[in-house]
Amino acid sequence: MKNFVILGGGYGGITLLHELLDQKIPADTQITLIDRMPFQGLKTEYYALAAGTSSDVELRVKYPAHSKLTIRHGEVTNVKLDAKMIEFADESTLEYDQLVIALGCTDNFHGVPGAEEHTCTIQTFEATRETYRRVNNLPPGSTINVVGGGLSGIEIAAEIRESREDLNVRILDRGERLLSSSPARLSKYVEAWFREHNVELRNKINISRVEPDSVYNGPEERISADITIWTAGIRPVPLIDELNVNQDNSGRVILDELYRIPGRPEVFVCGDCASLPFAASAQAAQAQAEQIANVVVAGWKNETPKVQPLKLKGTLGSLGKHDGFGSGFSFGFGAKGKSSVTGRVPRLLKSGVLWMSKHHFG
16 A cells, blocks of 8 residues: 655645545555644634634644545654655654655744743744733733734734733834835835734844843843744744755755655655745645645646646735735736735635635635
8 A cells, every 4th residue: 555645734734635535546545644733723823822812722623534544643753755754753653655745834033042942932833822821811011022023923913902902012023114025005004003003113123132021122222021922934844954955045945846856756845845936825835735736646647747837816914803904916907906905805805714724615
């Protein structure tokens, strides 16, 4: 029996799994899904769990059941590409015939002293639960520093503001404006929302170190807080560095045109670990997973695989439960017609996307 292994049950891994389970799987092939958790966590919504506006169970999605699917839980410590073997923390191993590495990302602390030790994060379910505990145990009048003015930082800062009006919330960002890669109109809207809701914004902040009760802007300025939440970048999980394969400047694996490791046609890399022409996101992972499924199924049928260029829809973000923003949407005018939207409509759209994810509709 050939073992087709999917390493990681996040957006990319689960999208691929559903695509394959909808096909006629060869009689000599078994699919194995490996993940630490007994369910998929909706990572794009972890900010709401951290703020206390969504419960743990709301962000869990059951793995599918299928006669051709085996689910194995465990902590993967190594992938031996030459031996086609996966090693686990409990010293057990698993051999594979084909492998998809879809392990996702972890926080990028950029070498800032104290950042990893003294900040809260929302990159894993475990870390998010701890962030929730610390945020919601704060007494009234406490201060929270949110490091990073990208999508994650904006969403968690806004959600905490709505959840705990008694807290002081501050966003510390390195750029000249929030959402620096988005249209200026969108940044102005988001910044106006934060000013209206009494969230302090600090731009052009260069964090030199982090201490338990403060961060430092440059060598001298101390910015105190009871809790600091780090949302200032991501990178592939450490296991990727140990594969000894070519990586781009962000640490993501450089792949061939079929999303395989060059020279390793049996190994695909999907999602945040893959070098793609887009920033790492759930949407990019899902789009790539669909293309990998096409390649795999073509192989099962002894057909020539065809891969289409990845196309992403617009990006949606929330400002609490009733407001939001979106960018990169086209309204029928071609590339020049791509635009940004703000207000309640993009927030409703984001809720709809979440519902679809929960029910495996993409």
